[in-house]
Amino acid sequence: MAAMPSLIRPLLLVLLIMTALITAKSTPRVLVYTATKGYRHDSIPTAIAVLGREAGAHNVSFVFSEDPALFTDASLAGFDGVMFVSNSEEVLDLDGQAALQRFFQGGGVYTGVHAASACLFNDTNYLQAVGALFDYHPSLQDATFLPLTKDHPSTAHLPDQWRYTEEVYYFRSDPRSVGATVLLTVDESSYNNDAKSNGNYPPMGTPHPIAWYIESPQSAQPLRDGAAKAGRSFYTSLGHLNSTWENSTFIEHVFGGLTWALEGASTRAYGAGLVGAADNSTASVSASASASGSTSASRSAAASGSHAASGASAAPSATGSSKPSSAGAAASVAGLAVGAAVVGAAAIL
Ligand SMILES: *[C@@H]1O[C@H](CO)[C@@H](O)[C@H](O)[C@H]1NC(C)=O
Ligand SMILES: *[C@@H]1O[C@H](CO)[C@@H](O)[C@H](O)[C@H]1NC(C)=O
Ligand SMILES: *[C@@H]1O[C@H](CO)[C@@H](O)[C@H](O)[C@H]1NC(C)=O
């Protein structure tokens, strides 16, 4: 009996340290950027509403914005990841592009959806993060998408033949040439390719890339001093229609890719890295007992998130740094971001 405490004490210590390490993970914060300079998808408001609604259930907090002024070192430092959704053309100036590159070099994570590959065409760093840039698509029609593996959270739940109405993207290069692993392809005989390339681009490779990940994107190189590792990238070219954003098969595809990228653990939310959310309240052993409490606190923040999102989006216009048009866009985005999970956004923005 006398020997027991001397055994139990180190065991308890190990348990406490493990608990502390596990609870050191805070809710990752992701900047969802839906700015457009050219074509604008009318599914963007649906995307924002659905992402906001689903955030809490996936342990992610989103800040929705179309304000390029958020792309500075200071504001990006508060995010674990950026998620580009259905953008077009030059949505960042050179300073914004450089800040985004430094964000990646500090461990920041990239996720892109649909026309996220149709912007920043001259930015090599962005190309390395997204993997390949949009060339063209045949007209909107039914097509059959095929998972190449189900050994990934973005594809594990997909049917073997996923047929629905979508734009089949063709790309200006092969994402595999910058380190991508292709997760999803398309049966090229399942639709009518009634359009043509816009330029003389290198082949995008086979099988036809539709969605992919990059474990260690070149956009993060060279890593900043003190950065543990590069943040992961995930991109899916799917997501054109409202009906797609309203479909849970697609939403789980997107969240599977996003959370996989975040769980690369390159950011402060996971206790490593130079960028991201770090929730001090769960980072100590004494706070670990209330870990579930702090999760429900995040959830209730998520429930009242439209308020926080309004505050976050209003901040840049309050500084007068954004043009009236972009302030208006940000305000309408905030109005639609019902249920957006925004935790502590006001502190950073
Ligand atoms: C898609 O949804 C948005 C609102 O979320 C709506 O404004 C738009 O008209 C819808 N598009 C179509 C084609 O129904
Ligand atoms: C979210 O976090 C809670 C608490 O840590 C956990 O129980 C739950 O499984 C997580 N959900 C997802 C989808 O990761
Ligand atoms: C991108 O590069 C091309 C080729 O150099 C140039 O013609 C075009 O103006 C550039 N676009 C932007 C937005 O910088």
Ligand SMILES: *[C@@H]1O[C@H](CO)[C@@H](O)[C@H](O)[C@H]1NC(C)=O
């Ligand atoms: C979502 O899409 C899948 C695959 O296309 C389909 O089987 C399913 O019925 C859709 N779900 C809803 C609710 O429309």
Ligand SMILES: *[C@@H]1O[C@H](CO)[C@@H](O)[C@H](O)[C@H]1NC(C)=O
């Ligand atoms: C925790 O909070 C302190 C004071 O607010 C801050 O200086 C520190 O950077 C935070 N910790 C992390 C890991 O961000």
